[in-house]
Amino acid sequence: MSPVPVVLAGARGHGRWHVANIRRLERAGLVRLAGICELTPLTEEEAGGEMPEQSADFGALLDSTGARIAVICTPIPTHTDLALTAARRGVHLLLEKPPAPSYADFRRMADGVAEAGVACQIGFQSLGSHAVPAIRSLIAEGAIGEVVGVGGAGAWVRDEAYFRRAPWAGRRRLDGVDVVDGALTNPLAHAVATALALDGSTRAEDVTGIETELSRANDIEADDTSCVRIGTAHGHRVTVAATLCAERPDEPYVLVHGGSGRVTFWYKQDRVLLQRGGHGPEEFEYGRTDLLENLVAHLTDGTPLLVPPQETGAFMRVVEAIRRAPDPDRLPEAAWRRVPGEDRRVVPGIDGLVAAAADTLSLYSELGAPWAPRTEHPLSEVSTR
Secondary structure, eight states: OOOEEEEEEOOSTTHHHHHHHHHHHHHTTSEEEEEEEOSSOOOHHHHTSSOOEEESOHHHHHHHHTOSEEEEOSOGGGHHHHHHHHHTTTOEEEEOSSSOSSHHHHHHHHHHHHHHTOOEEEOOGGGGBTHHHHHHHHHHTTTTOSEEEEEEEEEOBOOGGGGGSSTTTTOSEETTEEOOOOTTTTTTHHHHHHHHHHTTOOSGGGEEEEEEEEEESSSSSSOSEEEEEEEETTSOEEEEEEESBOSSOOOOEEEEEETTEEEEEETTTTEEEEEETTSOOEEEEOOBOOHHHHHHHHHHHOOOOSSOGGGGHHHHHHHHHHHHSOOOEEOOGGGOEEETTTTEEEOTTHHHHHHHHHHHTOOGGGGTOTTOOOOBOTTTTOOOO
């Protein structure tokens, strides 16, 4: 098999990870980095190997390189139009998360991709973890009894420079265009998507209701300390709490609650802890399938895609709920403090609140946080089409 030609749109910031990953698969003989689309061309050092063709014109670059796959890692508001630019040329896609800043843009992208007949993989790398089907099997076998709900916890640290990294960073809108770059929709989006996946609630129609509590300690538009509770067609509650203002950074995780036990999944580490009645704790570590590698396998031998667009519909309903909710509440100054010498803001007690939300499936307001924002129910009437 000849290496599949790949064009990468967006090669700086998180795009550097994609450059390294494409080069890894290039060394394995699976792909060839045929082109890079950036406003400012990459240096040879940034390109990490033989210089590919470069252009700021994405469509022209796809045409000139004969790319079969485009990896899109550009600002969130550009995802849909760039994906459709590739799809109209018959180019298959790996599209970074979140796939779009609104449900309408997501549907426009997903419908356009389907009409063009191209494959599209959404870049939720955690859903390539072999732990995901393993946990689903444990649940199906009744290892923890009947599932009653799923919690997610993400306590991360981001300095103030993080929110200045790009014009769209920390914004809900930019020049009248939706961005929705909040804790739950971008940096800790994997917690939401993975929690929904373990509940078996990945499609838009699996969501029956959403409650949000959005707040911010930093001088930004979007949320940096928030939680969401999602009702699912299974009758379960999926609650995810997130902050970028943690006292101490911790590994994010998803917690499946059962009637007779629970499963904790640290999704960045592919590590699982099974706790159940009558047994001691059992720990497992799993491998992971890279999503670009999976897309190549899909094109070459028909291997099923791990994260096609329809499997992110439920996540996109959460994005839409956050987009439609009132702007996040600014936390009172008494609710946060600066960390000397670190140029970041901390919400005292938030680490414990994030863990408690995942443990009890409660919102911050129900846990007694004195600064807790109002609970919103912004998505009850949105179509799942």
